[in-house]
Amino acid sequence: MRHAARMLLEGRRLDTSTLAAELGIARATLFRRAGNRDAILGEALAHLGSRTLAAIEAEHDARPEGADPAGRLRSLAVSESFRWALSTAVPIRRLLDEEPTTGIRVLTDPRGRVQPRVVEAYTALFQHDVDRHGFVPQVPVPLLALAVVRLGESFLYSDVLASRAPDLKAATTVIDALVLSVLGGEGG
Template identity: 35%
Template sequence: MGGDAGATRRVMSREQVVRGGCRFFLRHHTIDMERLAAGLAISRATLYRVVRSRDVLLADVLWLLGERTLTQARRERRSTGADGVLEVTRLFVDRLRESAPFRAFLLAEPDTATRVLFHASCGVHRRVVSAQKEILLEARAAEEPSAALDQIAFLYVRIVESEVYAELLGGEPVDRALAERATRAVLPG
């Protein structure tokens, strides 16, 4: 009998791979596709077939971990209106800064981080803007038409990204109080 005659093909869903990617990222502060595939007991070819590319997987992993953090910040919010929106942002940003895996990834792979976090093909930025729009709506901080609210959420997120990722983007650190004044200025009302 040949070595592959009794082998069964392991089927993995995208969700299973992303969850495995999250566990790997939290332990190793990166994603190594070969090691992840081995840890999931699938081939690299299967891994790539499921997720398309390392960047796309990283985007899904970072979004899932970020979404969990954002959900927690939203639950802990005590203020309403613009103050509630800013409170969620402060809680979220503080947790991002405290995340050793995330900080290590940004320092070790700044080009990859820039691509994954900001490039349209990976979708992290789009998902963050969508989540910010929901935060604006639930905080009742905006009575704007949907198209205007999309733009407000986009601008708000770009200001926050400028604060959080200033050094990654080749600049000097942005003063937090200044960034908060700028985000407050973007908020309606």
């Protein structure tokens, strides 16, 4: 998985024959141990996404008392930064440009390797704000996280999904309004 992630970061197409050869194993062994190309691609992208999100959270939390300059909830500030990071991530953009069907399938499949992990991470983000601010969410936090992830995907990948340019500012406006109404928060 780490080698596959490195390949993606280097701007190389993930080819299982090349990956197996570079690892010094047979392609059949790679398949038995790691799964098909979609599974390996999903694991690599999930790994890179997890690292990116962790770095964004650490940067946010390093501010005095984790303060957001705009006074927004931590979850909203972090998730917005994560969407912007994904929008310019070379491995994702290259995959969507060269293999849009595969890219959307790997990135958004609810049974895949990427989306469930993003939903889990967003659940933790929102739960942090719920606990910190004493919010009483109108829906379960995991359901809110799923809605935010799916909504974010529709904006982030709109060039592939709907032949529209991604509008991350609009995504932030809509997602902030949704989260604040569900959590009962006032500031955005």
